[in-house]
Amino acid sequence: MYVLITYDVADTATDGAGRLRRVAKLCTQYGQRVQFSVFECLLEPAQFEQLKHDLLDVIDIERDSIRFYNLGSNWKRRVEHFGAKEGYDPQGFLMV
Template sequence: MTDLEYDYDENEFCAEDERRCIILVIYDITDNKRRNKMVKCLERYGVRVQKSAFEAFLTERKYDELVARTTRIIDPHTDSLRIYLLANHTSVRSWGIGDRHVEDVIIF
């Protein structure tokens, strides 16, 4: 699996009745032009909840689309992108680009 690939089981992370996932996207982008492009991209999928954080409730297809579009925007050498799939309020699985992420911390 390469750095840009991800693997998840939709049933593990999505509500069965809705077949949608709660997604949290957090980024740190050094260039203003790329940062503005990221904001415009993420506004198509979810709601801005902090300066560099968005929440969304997405189907698997929309999630795949979001990952593809956001990874084309960032510079993996200078920027950081974290995408979290939140499930059942107790389980968190993360995927990201950039070396600023040291360890996963899960709070229950």
């Protein structure tokens, strides 16, 4: 399943910067950052549930927000990219 994750962490609070870093770090472990607070992740259902659980443990539900958009397995028809930076294809070739 292909999941788009967006978040807004209230980083003006004392502990906000730490939460923001932890959310970004978790998302980086599972996917690719495509904008400042937007990640695209190709996940198995169990991975998605684990990531969602971990992220919900980090955020402050009263001040922060996080959204999960499940684009499913047929995601290539649903994602269009225009502009700067190349699009991200998690199933494409990886050059090291």
